[in-house]
Amino acid sequence: MSMCIQTHIDWPAFLSRHDMLWQTKPISWDEGVFIGNGLLGAMIYSEEHRDQRHVLRFVLGRTDVTASREGGAKAFPVRVPIGEIALEMEGWIYQPCEIRLDLWNAEMRAVIPTTKGEVRLRALIHALYPVLAIELDSDEGEQRAEMRWYSYPEVDPILKNADGINLNQYIPEITVERTEEEGTGIGVQSYGKGEGCTTAWKVHNYGRVKEGSGECENDVRYHRLCLLTVVNGISNEDREIARHELENVPQEDLTSWIAEHRRWWHDYYPASFISIPDTQLESFYWIQMYKLASATRKDLLPIDNQGPWMTSTPWPGLWFNMNVQMSYSPVYTANRLELGQSLISSLRQHQEQLIRNVDESFRSDSAGLGRSSSYDLNSPVEDEVGNLTWIMHNCWRQYRYSMDETLLRDFVYPLLRRSICLYMHLLEEGTDGRLHLPPTVSPEYGSFKQLKTPDAHYDLSLLRWGCETLLYAAKRMGIEDPLQARWADILARLTPLPVDQTGYKIGRDLSLEFGHRHFSHLLAVFPLHITGNSEEERQLAIRSLRHWIAKEGDLRGFSFTGAASIAAAMGLGDEALAYLRSLMHLIKPNTMYKEAGPVIETPLAGAEAIHDMLLQSWGNIIRVFPAVPETWQEAVFHNLRAEGGFLVSAASKAGQTVFIRIQSLAGEPCRLLTDLAYSEQGFVIEVQGKRAQYILHEDRSIEIVLKSGDEAVLYISDGEEPRVIAPVPAEPGMQHFFGSRKPWRLYGFPK
Template identity: 75%
Template structure:
């Protein structure tokens, strides 16, 4: 066996089997085509009303466009809708359409027949520029088709209300100014109160006739036009110049135009191969890869963190960042997926707003503490109220960013000091009880009995976060060589903190509150997932299993994210079949385009579903790398490449006929490596090759079946069964299982036999 593994991934072909397809035009946000570049986005769909059957909508969103609301429960700048670009045709859109979201190239392509003719469309938001490009070719019957921009107040009520109205949503009073210059650029300025607003600019280029779609048997003439549109947060003269320069800097012909498109595509072509998975379930495999596309469409390392919507704004009561679960789950798949650059947008936000996090706590605590309330705008201005642990949970995401990268500067400069402040806030609240134990006062467990405003002492949520935080600070201070004066206090807390409350149902909400009715959140299971501070003993596993099944069995208030949490918890227990059942339940709640919506869109649920799939294939917690730890019985095959683990390892593995046959571990940081795999129990025997040598040195087989492997930075180990010659390649499957998502296709779940 060589010291490297062979890959055979034809990325364009592989991702094409997961492209989203529509045979009928998408009719709502729930099944729209979404494109974006981490800042600017568009959701593309149509409308059934007879007055609008000729319209294809590009509903625009830009992440940083907000408006301050006053007099509400939360007075912070909230996301607001900004309007849309419409492609208005001569005839009604007819069937069948051919619409494809090409994941590999991150663009929509469509053939749209109408009652008058035909239009062929290509649309994308450029990967490196905040510009939407809509290229459309029309035949003679649709020669007068045109694009129009509508500021949000000017959107026809038929379209504006098509996805429902949320009376809790703030829509600012808006003044619209529209001007057109001689160069053909049109500007639309929407001004809100408080000097806020946005500036949109667009230009339509007539590119003349093309014979690209002409066949030998037809005499059709096609005319090509191109609309370029950009949006800027702000309404100043300087903002207008910025959008003007953005459009004037794009040449729409010759090599410059080809290069501009090539740069967009190359960004995506470089992005996808950072890691690879393939599983024998095409619905879930497609779902996973669409989430990888969605992540990079929703954020970039130097942009704002992902809020509840991403760039695809629509009717919602949650137009901002929510921190008692949403942001944490949104970022959960970036770590194992080896896409840490996307996680950097969260890190950067916390770095920029540390002073605000300090001001979120009462003034008497600001000398050593910081915190984060339930929700905020991008400035993280959210004073602590009845939820204390949200910042600590967010720091767990930052801890994962550190542990998967082993970036010591990040640990020293951000993670350690900010986690320390979040734990100091808890320390101010601790009280010693008559039992000599340390207790927390009555608090909220997120999402349990919210409308009743239920509180309880010693919530599982807060006890588990406090315990995890103290353990992590002790580890980090030793790692950094810091003699912190609080170390004795952290050790004392770990010794005397009251245990997590448990009853006959499993983990309780808190010491005075059991789980007695439906609970959509896994806040009472946080110690098991994602914190992983319990789960190593048989006793722990029994309590976790009992808690999981009691929780899900209550049914009452379950939501999509309930099933993502349940799937990851089941995977933690090694229950692959159960994890798969939860994910299949999730698929019934996911929208046709893989978005998720309750009273409004919440982006975290499908993204957390991607993490649950990762957890079935690879886990790393408790200083142990687990390969294929929770694979369902029906998944006899599986493959992944360059998934990332704690300790800065890149791991690849192949499963054939129900057994692991190959593992490759590449060390980037030279950290201790302990792995557990079914290779150690194979009858065929296995070989371990470390640093290109199979001499038997460089690793040690432990009594519990785990393997310690000694790797220097840049070295790798290969573990493989005798006679195996596996290749990292997509799992073969019948094309009838491809392209599950896109238009509404419930028969893919229940109806048409495959």
């Protein structure tokens, strides 16, 4: 950090203002407390049915537990619910509860009164080991409170169906075997074909303990510790693995074990920082950063539609026509590239399957992905051709934000090349001399009818982006690819994106005439950013955006995240904020999102939209505060990452940028757009603490020469504002907005 810039961030205090808080018990998945470590997860909530009001549920999920189905590739192995561990109390849960999800320490703490007494809880899933730990103590009235494990078939029907009956979800026939070995319970759930999972749990009852110095009954507590793990598999070896996981926990004193968990999270959060004067959106953002690291890790499976928090769903797998791409969208600017590695690793591991997904006649040079699959990526391409190419855009971002040349050469370039070769097999020359694509599906438009259109915007934009990117990459790597001339010819002769008076069309013979929840017909604008540079293109993009959103019939949460990012790309900060505020009405109280089932990508993409308002980097230009709404008169961010391997920090006051700090990690060309270029006082650039030369281009972008490791600071000439990275003050009454339902806080009720 430059001597010119100071950071004043008290991380525990800052994140504590965004802790999720419940003063009444959560009673559904939509408002539950969620904890996880990228593999094992638990959603914690209760129930209002009178027969189950004494239960606090820890509904378990493990991302790699799947069951096979009959029916070929379309019937891929699906995620399976694995049961829960329940805290069963003597009395009904009463009011007021005090439940907090502590973001900084990634743990749940609670004080739960019942009609018979009180129970205090702490629960976490360890950051490094697949172990759930639940510590509880109770008073005399709840001395018989117990932790009990239930396999999925054993869960009471009232609880099993509390979040909706699994009408569309495949649940295999499950046989359950229970044993106890040296005080450790073992539960094996078998699905047939050798598939299933093994759960091990152990409850340590420390008995009656006096607290405080008094002698009265109220000082007596009953302490217990429950440890639980889930292993994918049902063999004797899997049982031993599960037992071993529990034995590795120092059960007499968890201090060092929990300290290790906390260290991981305390190292994770400060990778970057943002603070904005909208406390609800700021809270939402930081809960998404917590959610990301709870949902995946660099060496684990990619994020599917619901992460490790299983509930009833018709989508128990990976969907590639939007969901996976949007789930990973925030990791790049947030400077959390290690989480993006789980997607890269999965694609690397299954490259041969990606080749088998295309027609046999194309396999010598092509690869692809259909709409959905399990973690094996077995998903033959049918009428959605571009899904792998869009996934490769994520991988390209992983490269461009890291500038890892080995990643480009060994993985991104060859797999992107294969995805574009699939398009090349489909191209046809028309009577107009242009190259055209046959009828394909534009994802989600008329989805039940499977409407097809030639020259779909979705495919044309991905093909154009892919050819441009391959040519750029080949030149950068200094290689002569025999396909370079073909890619250049495609760019020269590919038919233009179809347009009518309303804006971008779905395809050549298909206009947007009814509600369309997806932005697949706007991919050229976002996230590909291959159009919108000229004023004419910008107006076309804005017209397309507003025509799309005005068709209200089929809008979903992810429609508004896409709309917010598109508006931000066009510099429309107020409009981007309006879309995000609309999204907040669709987000669940715990920031999850659900339609017929959970779809985790929507809130995560909402975090990316916030990035897009603060920092964008595309077209080899870094844009600082490109779409800040009028109401955000103050904003700050630190160590957000930009294409080219730059870490960027900036602060604004009274609606004007005060300073920018940019550090080069790779020595790439540095060119940025900022309102500092329009300052009447002029601006100063220092590199390594010394005044530096720069080039001011015609578009008012500023070009600075930076070597790898260099740091530049830009600020207004004679500016007296201290250059400090510190949180924006929180809005009164808006802290702890998420958790239980608190919509009235939005309307200024006195608190």
